[in-house]
Amino acid sequence: MIGHHPEPDQIKLENVLTALGHPMRLAIVRELAGGGERACGTVLSKEIAKSTLTHHWRVLRDSGVIRQRPSGREHLLSLRREDLEQRFPGLLDSVLAGVESDPESVDRYAP
Amino acid sequence: MIGHHPEPDQIKLENVLTALGHPMRLAIVRELAGGGERACGTVLSKEIAKSTLTHHWRVLRDSGVIRQRPSGREHLLSLRREDLEQRFPGLLDSVLAGVESDPESVDRYAP
DNA sequence: ACGTCAGTACGACTTCTGTCGTACGATCCG
């Protein structure tokens, strides 16, 4: 079962900012920023409990930051770049630049 | 007594995003975006309990989004535009643009 | 069909947030 993705015009700024306001989720977004799709299991460190990851997928999905698509027995994740860019121009880029400029608090989650 | 303001290079992205990820605080930032200083009591609706406001001043101050300066019996608030711009270029501008593009969830806090 | 693998669902638990009421300290003004 896969949860709910908001339509582009239903994406709420406060939800996006809340979703991005957590180092683990920033790490996820950073990993996905390269483009393309990644399976859930390949995005972050294996140390993290799967149910914890599921929780964060939901937050990012419900806020409109990522898209989640089933493919075989995997779920592929991707950044909703165009939707976010259309809705909040420049926001995602400046956040990504910010993460790169100070990756400390995010690195420990890397795979 | 006035709390702690982080140095510009200690401003953490995740804290800024968390601070901005709340409609009431977005409303505050929006009010301060005009520039200059405003007394605490003039920024939002009078309906809100003063202790609640104090809580949000703290969140915004500790994250580095606003500066708070005593002046007589008032505390003057201002946006830390330059510091944020230097640390996370473009971020604040795109957030402010986002608020203006959809002020619904924020309007009810206006004074 | 069977076991394995990817991810979710659910429940438990702890911590963090948001809100408020009340009490306090500092400042201004008559």
Place this chain on the structure above:
DNA sequence: CGGATCGTACGACAGAAGTCGTACTGACGT
């Protein structure tokens, strides 16, 4: 000085958020 005003401090409380273990579903490979 005495009273009013601005904001903080503290304590209480409900609800949300984050983490995990366990159980489960669905798809794959043999």
